[in-house]
Amino acid sequence: MKFNDAIIGIVVALFGAAVISQAWYFPKAQHIPYGPGFLPTLLGIGLVICGGLLVIGGLTHRREQPVLALGAWASSPRHAFGFLLVLAGLGFYVLFADDIGHFACSVIILFALIAHLSRRPLYALAIAIVASVAIQMFFVEILLVPLPWGVLEPYSGWFNWR
Numbered sequence: 001m002k003f004n005d006a007i008i009g010i011v012v013a014l015f016g017a018a019v020i021s022q023a024w025y026f027p028k029a030q031h032i033p034y035g036p037g038f039l040p041t042l043l044g045i046g047l048v049i050c051g052g053l054l055v056i057g058g059l060t061h062r063r064e065q066p067v068l069a070l071g072a073w074a075s076s077p078r079h080a081f082g083f084l085l086v087l088a089g090l091g092f093y094v095l096f097a098d099d100i101g102h103f104a105c106s107v108i109i110l111f112a113l114i115a116h117l118s119r120r121p122l123y124a125l126a127i128a129i130v131a132s133v134a135i136q137m138f139f140v141e142i143l144l145v146p147l148p149w150g151v152l153e154p155y156s157g158w159f160n161w162r
Contacts, residue, residue, distance in 0.1 A: 004065050009054025016047025085116055101150025102139075106132040
């Protein structure tokens with residue numbers, strides 16, 4: 001799937017403008033001419049400039065480049081279902097991560113995606129469990145990010161290294 005550069009440029013420029021508008025409200029430093037909003041403002045300005053250049057390039061090549069060009073995968077039902085499966089996995093995680101927990105959501109989503117891609121359910125289940133344990137331990141123990149446990153809260157002590 002390929003969008004025209006003008007569409008991507010508009011999105012990039014709007015994101016840059018949002019970064020600038022948020023950096024504007026950062027606290028000002030008292031003894032130096034720049035504060036915590038300096039770097040985000042520079043990055044936002046860069047994004048707006050790059051977005052503008054993309055819009056200009058997209059408008060000059062609008063005859064050769066359609067607004068949206070779908071790849072060959074879009075005509076394949078299996079690939080289109082895989083694309084929808086990724087979107088469904090994201091939606092499933094957003095809706096159910098707090099209730100059933102990150103670990104359980106991760107196993108379910110990874111199993112569905114890997115089983116669809118490999119068509120080997122036992123292989124998909126093994127990889128989903130091992131990858132979910134690794135992800136859970138990395139985020140909770142190393143990065144110290146408190147992921148929701150959900151229904152597995154009573155067993156959360158099994159994954160602590162301390």
